[in-house]
Amino acid sequence: xxxxVQGILVGHGKLADGMLDAVAGITGSRxxxxxxxxxxxxxxxxxxxxxxxxxxxxxxxxxxLPSGSCAYVARRLKHRHRRLAVVCGVNLPLLLDFxxxxxxxxxxVVERLRAHVGVSIEYSTDADxxxxxx
Amino acid sequence: MPILLCRVDDRLIHGxxxxxxxxxxxxxxxxxxxxxxxxxxWEQELYRAxxxxxxxxxxxxxxxxxxxxxSWASNAARSFILTxxxxxxxxxxxxxxxxxxxxNLGGLHSAPGRERVLSYxxxxxxxxxxxxxxxxxxxxxxxxxxxxxRKVELDELLEIEAS
Numbered sequence: 324x325x326x327x328v329q330g331i332l333v334g335h336g337k338l339a340d341g342m343l344d345a346v347a348g349i350t351g352s353r354x355x356x357x358x359x360x361x362x363x364x365x366x367x368x369x370x371x372x373x374x375x376x377x378x379x380x381x382x383x384x385x386x387x388l389p390s391g392s393c394a395y396v397a398r399r400l401k402h403r404h405r406r407l408a409v410v411c412g413v414n415l416p417l418l419l420d421f422x423x424x425x426x427x428x429x430x431x432v433v434e435r436l437r438a439h440v441g442v443s444i445e446y447s448t449d450a451d452x453x454x455x456x457x
Numbered sequence: 458m459p460i461l462l463c464r465v466d467d468r469l470i471h472g473x474x475x476x477x478x479x480x481x482x483x484x485x486x487x488x489x490x491x492x493x494x495x496x497x498x499w500e501q502e503l504y505r506a507x508x509x510x511x512x513x514x515x516x517x518x519x520x521x522x523x524x525x526x527x528s529w530a531s532n533a534a535r536s537f538i539l540t541x542x543x544x545x546x547x548x549x550x551x552x553x554x555x556x557x558x559x560x561n562l563g564g565l566h567s568a569p570g571r572e573r574v575l576s577y578x579x580x581x582x583x584x585x586x587x588x589x590x591x592x593x594x595x596x597x598x599x600x601x602x603x604x605x606x607r608k609v610e611l612d613e614l615l616e617i618e619a620s
Contacts, residue, residue, distance in 0.1 A: 335472060363579070365467050365566040390507035392471040398503045 328425040328432050330356040331376050332385045332413065333369070333393040337362075346418050355425050356418070361393050370396045374404075381406040381429050383421065383436070385413040408433050412440060460530050463538040463555060465546050466563040469494075470504045470514065470539065473563065477603040478537065479512065485534040488515045490522045490549065491541055519548050526554040543587040550594035560591065562600040562614070572619030575609065577602040580619065588615065 332339040339358035347353045357376055361369055373384065373396060384400065386393040389411035397409040406429060410417065417439035424435055461482045466474065469489055478484070487508065494500055495518040505514050513534075517525065522538075526549070529536045538558075540546045543565075549555055564577045571579035578600055580588075588611065591598055598611040 363567040363573075363576070365568050366469075368566070368568065388472050388476075390470070390472055390475040390509075392468040394507060395468075395471065395503055398506065399500070402499065402503075 326381075326426070327355060328421075328427075328429055329376075329380055329382045330385060330418070330421050330425065331359060331373055331382055332356055332418070333359045333361065333373060333397065334387040334413070335361060335391060335393065338387050342413065342415065342418060345415055346422060349419060350422055352422070355422050361391075366392055366396055369393070370399060373397070374400055377404055377407060383408045383410060383429075383432065385410045385418065385421075387411075387413055408436075410436055410440070414439065414442075460526070460536050460538055460558055462561050463540075463546065463549075463558050464561040464563045465540055465543055465565065467541050467566055468564055469541055470507050473603055474537070474539065475507060475509070475512075479509075481604045482537065483535055484512050484537050486513050486515065486529070486532075486536040487539060488517065488522070488529065488536055489539045490517055490519055490545060492518045492545075495521070519545060522549060523552045523554055530558075543584055543591060547587050547591040547594070550591055550596045553594075555594070555596050558596070560596050560598045562598065563602050574614060574617050574619050575600060575602075578614070585615065 332342055334342070337360060339360050343353060343356055343358040346356060359373060377400065384397040384407065386397050386409065388394060394411050401407050401409050408429060417436055420435055420439055421432065424432055462478065470487060489504065495516050501516045508514055546560055562578060565579055565584065567579045570581040571584065573579050588598065592611055600609040600614050
């Protein structure tokens, strides 16, 4: 069994496929990431499918909306799988960091991902056109 | 403030409910009526994690809800009732506590034995039988996943050819 952390991307509509396409377009690889769309699936079916992808390995489940059905399913799975981390509010910088560092232990991967949670807002006023911040 | 909506949705508290309907209805309280979930505190916490701080969630059995619905209907809180299946909503309706409250079919997703009726509604023969029983209680029933979608009345829904 591989020691690498696998990433499972679960999203609304076609978001998961689209984000995986974006990662592949930038890195040239889809390795280590699997996309799952929740369209038409009952929570039970989605949970069963994601759990089959988790298997016995170490995984990070990335979901889009913290209040969504994907997040609920991921949190239920975390209840049963000790070597599983759940990231709500996935974004592209976070996914790119993951694919380049998923050979690290899960604890280190999670610490790296924390740096990418949240959004950056850059906005300048006429009074101070050089200010940007998080 | 009356109960604003009674929704059947197998995903219970999720994006369409919290973001779609929640923002539109300015909710204070989401009541999930589910016998199994009312006994499972850890699962309740998972659902609460998806709600904004200003919205309260209550999880209750059908039996307890029958007693409590009149108080929610007369309470100042803007409330929203959720069940995960039609049978639970039908049981409530048969107790006569849903009079004057419209039932919204918001999401019953694909599963073995179910056929697609709308993009967010898949019915089995059992689901259709439960819908007819619900209709016989006199409750008005329609389908609408998000506030901006067209509302489809039950009679029209039952005539749609499943695929």
